[in-house]
Amino acid sequence: MFKNLPDYVEDPILGLFDAYRADVRTRKVNLGIGIYCDEDGRVPVLASVRAARERIDGTEPCIYLPTEGLPGYRNAVRELVFGGATTDLQERVVTIQTAGGTGALRIGAEFLASTNTKPQICMPDPTWVNHQAIFQAAGFEVSHYPYCTPDGRFDIDGALATFKALPAGTVVLLHPCCHNPTGIDPSREEWGRLLDAIAQRALLPFFDMAYQGFAEGLDDDAWAVRECARREMPCLVASSYSKNFSLYGERVGALSIHAPGLEVAKVLGQLKVIVRRSYSCPPAQGAMLVATVLQDVQLHAQWRAELDGMRLRMLGVRASLHALLTRELPDADLSFLTRQRGMFSYSGLSGAQIERLRSRHGVYVVSSGRICIAGINASNIAQVCEALVETGFKPR
Secondary structure, eight states, X not given: OOTTOOOOOOOHHHHHXXXXXXXXXXSXXXXXXXXXXXXXXXXXXXXXXXXXXXXXXXXXXXXXXXXXXXXXXXXXXXXXXXXXXXXXXXXXXXXXXXXXXXXXXXXXXXXXXXXXXXXXXXXXXSOOTTXXXXXXXXXXXXXXXXXXXXTXXXXXXXXXXXXXXXXXXXXXXXXXXXXXXXXXXXXXXXXXXXXXXXXXXXXXXXXXXXXXXXXXXXXXXXXXXXXXXXTTOOXXXXXXXXXXXXXXXXXXXXXXXXXXXXXXHHHHHHHHHHHHTTTSSOOSHHHHHHHHHHHSHHHHHHHHHHHHHHHHHHHHHHHHHHHHHHHHOXXXXXXXXXXOOSSEEEOOOOHHHHHHHHHHHOEEOXXXXXXXXXXXXXTTHHHHHHHHHHTTOOOO
């Protein structure tokens, strides 16, 4: 019965993490997987989240959540993503709790596929490695729009030309902040032009927001989403709280649909049908923690301050990396390091250089050349710089 199963192809990012863990060298640096580490190289437990955990009554029975998720979590996330008062948003935005941001993408893809016999999506080239697989598994035909110029900037002209040639109804995948893998984000003026083109062509934006708060701040990072809603344009938003709450294993995510002119109850009902036949209901613990933090004035303020500290640390790493590499490579243009935002930097490393970094220096980088800035700290930054220079690093 199972003789014709295909061979398993390891996910390139998770496979790299396994190789890193198996490496017996003491001097090794993981710049592959997208996990935020603090200055001591540890995944932090946020004080606000720890306080929330202490407030949750662990003696209560652990029962199933509603199919759509914890009500307090859904309301708090809806407001965090879209801004404004929750009562006003409830009339325009449907939010459900999902199993991480990945679950939000898949539920959104299934929802859209159920309304279209030939669903199409246009996503950035490059984008997160799992995006294409998720939408193809839901039956989408996938195309791409150019994202980067040769000098490492957002390709606004290429993106606009592609959007203007897409058939009406095509879904367009967008990263509202901290683009993965490049760290390159459109300016507000460029976002305005993108949204103009999307509206003119009757395209449907699907935002994947996994890093809210890591670029410029919570509100600024959601600007494109909120501008879309302000223009009364329909859109979907997959949001994740793995990174900005440091709750990776809790799988805390959400799918929000801004659906002006539609009955939100009908939208919610169809999402519940998809969830029920997928994983039935979402996990409870992470949602309770996030909701407790976001709904308490003191904890919310504490979390925002902690999130600002994470963002500023990454900006500091970028500045230090830029300074050290500039000293070793005075003729190189390294400005991309300080222009990019979020956890990742698109380095332009070749396959041979990436392999040499790993085999000779114990520095692990994914095959695209994406470097996780959050994995660099004062104890390993010199090693990373020396390794990059020794491999003949030449920025794109």
